[in-house]
Amino acid sequence: MADTTASWREIERTTKFSKFGRSVDRVDFELPDGRKEEFYLKRERPAGAVLALTPDQHVILARQYRPGPDRVLYELPGGFIEPGEQAAEAIARELLEETGYRGEVNAAGPYWHDAYSDALRVAFFATNCVKVAEPTPERTEFIDVVTLPLTEFRTRVLRRGEMTDTAAAYLALDCLRLL
Template identity: 85%
Template sequence: MTDTTAPWHATERTTVFSRFGRSVERVDYVLPDGRREEFYLKRERPAGAVLALTPDRRVVLARQYRPGPDRVLHELPGGFLEPGEEALDAVARELLEETGYRGEVRAAGPYWHDAYSDARRFAFFATDCVKVAEPAPERTEFIEVVTLPLEEFRTRVLRRGGLTDTAAAYLALDALDLLRPGAGGPEPGPA
């Protein structure tokens, strides 16, 4: 009987493409039943995203064009971790750079980007976010900073597929106890 959960054995790895911290690798595997198959895997640096809430429960978002989906989306602030950088420090830095906001950042949980990628993602939430600076986006980022009421974010953006870090958003809402209908979550900070 074949052990269907046995790890696969990689026999050959070839990098097909590598640029900008991303690569595609062809990997030849021997499967648990002895067959040989090739797979194409995405390789990326770890990244994080943060669901940032203002004291009056507005979600701070980076509205921007995204080349993969080929559309403008409302994104959670976030990005790749720099070498040696902790995930919490990275998302706090990205929140400030992309939006000019700062808040109390806490971990919501890690997750895998998808089944054919080694990319680790880290979800965070930030409370009591206030604008402390002007945004300083990277040279390829053209961002409009917007804030939406939490319920509008849930119904107009999250449930309609209007962002790419959906898993991070749900992990953050769960950590804040905001997934249940009518759930209050933590009380907002002082106005």
């Protein structure tokens, strides 16, 4: 009997598109049973997201239009980790740039973005966050900074599909024992 969980053998890879730190590759594989199939896979730079809490347990969120789902969604602050940058430093930088808040940043754990991407994401949580500056978003970011009480965040946003980064949020809430 063949091992159905064996690694697939990559035959050929061609980048079809690349922009904004993401690319799409066409990859031809030989499957464990000998068949050949093509897949389209996303390659992305390392990134992370942070569940940021104020001292009074409000969650700091970025609310913005997202072109994939074609809707305005809530997001945890976060973004790409630049080459040579430590993940926690990148997340602290992103939190400040996107929201103007600073806090005590801690790692919650890694997670895979999805099964057709090579993106290993890192979830963080930040406590005692206070506003120290005005946000300085990138040229393609149009963000409304929103703070919600933790209970409202869990019931209204997290469980209703109104946000991205849900895996990071759950990892952070678990680390904080707030599930």
